[in-house]
Amino acid sequence: MVRHFLRDDDITPAEQQRILDLAIAMKADPYGLKPLAGPQSVALIFDKTSTRTRVSFSVGVADLGGNPLIIQSGESQLGAKESIADTARVLDRMVSAIVWRTFAQSNVEEMAEHSRVPVINSLTDDFHPCQLLADLLTVHERLGRLAGLTVAFVGDGSSNMANSYLVACAMAGMNVRLATPTKYQPLSSALSSAREFATKSQSEVMVTENVRDAMTGADVVVTDTWISMGQESEKEARVADFSGYTVTSDLMELADPAAIFLHCLPAYRGYEVDADVIDGPHSAVWDEAENRLHAQKALMHFLLTSA
Numbered sequence: 001m002v003r004h005f006l007r008d009d010d011i012t013p014a015e016q017q018r019i020l021d022l023a024i025a026m027k028a029d030p031y032g033l034k035p036l037a038g039p040q041s042v043a044l045i046f047d048k049t050s051t052r053t054r055v056s057f058s059v060g061v062a063d064l065g066g067n068p069l070i071i072q073s074g075e076s077q078l079g080a081k082e083s084i085a086d087t088a089r090v091l092d093r094m095v096s097a098i099v100w101r102t103f104a105q106s107n108v109e110e111m112a113e114h115s116r117v118p119v120i121n122s123l124t125d126d127f128h129p130c131q132l133l134a135d136l137l138t139v140h141e142r143l144g145r146l147a148g149l150t151v152a153f154v155g156d157g158s159s160n161m162a163n164s165y166l167v168a169c170a171m172a173g174m175n176v177r178l179a180t181p182t183k184y185q186p187l188s189s190a191l192s193s194a195r196e197f198a199t200k201s202q203s204e205v206m207v208t209e210n211v212r213d214a215m216t217g218a219d220v221v222v223t224d225t226w227i228s229m230g231q232e233s234e235k236e237a238r239v240a241d242f243s244g245y246t247v248t249s250d251l252m253e254l255a256d257p258a259a260i261f262l263h264c265l266p267a268y269r270g271y272e273v274d275a276d277v278i279d280g281p282h283s284a285v286w287d288e289a290e291n292r293l294h295a296q297k298a299l300m301h302f303l304l305t306s307a
């Protein structure tokens, strides 16, 4: 049966581990596996802007022996003129996978329902699961393990990144702490999924308003923009709401001395993170960005060979 990757828990914890192990191997030997030899094409559809996702998927598909086909949805029939279902029925005749960055999670769900090839969520309003594979790969590289470590996500708890952090880290057996204002809560389905995984692995899931509680002793400190794509009109209100949630070097002092700082990027220095943190000694953000490539190649290999 065709496998899709629409949210972090569309794979099992064991499969997550397998994909990360494969990513480590593929990073060491980038051109050894060619599941897209032909070349077979992969559709990369963008309803939102992107630098890392566009480049890492394009390069990754080429590295796997395939042909990346970038579709800016505004220049296609998808959306106003043609339904998601009909688009899936056409694309799956010609491409080996569909990667879609869009708004509603229901969009990728509908594409997957009608596609006979794997559909990959490359960011929706609700989840950014490809980013989490890269982030977990980075944590493993820097700190040597995942299970038992504590991650503190500081900022917009209702964002795609916060939801994905909760689920993916709990799956990896990590303790996850989310520091966010009460009005910016994660999706209940993400929180309940994270709690189920945490119960099985005896790890902790904490949601708090208190940044200091979340950051004290953390091994990994993460933040993301306070204004996600599509929320630009809320900028003024959000900047006011997230006052006090900037990751500063003073707050980093609360974390473990060997803690790493992650940010999916793009970053807004002076808002969610200060420059001396993201450009400082704890930061692993450039490795994190590069790891999008390796993690997604491993993901595509897994999905293409599991079907």
Ligand code: CP
Binding pocket: 049, 050, 051, 052, 053, 054, 123, 131, 264, 265, 266
């Ligand atoms: N982190 C991330 O997804 O970056 P882009 O928006 O540049 O793709």
Ligand code: NVA
Binding pocket: 123, 159, 160, 161, 224, 225, 227, 228, 229, 264, 265, 266
């Ligand atoms: N939360 C951010 C992530 C960007 C990669 C957004 O959705 O804009």
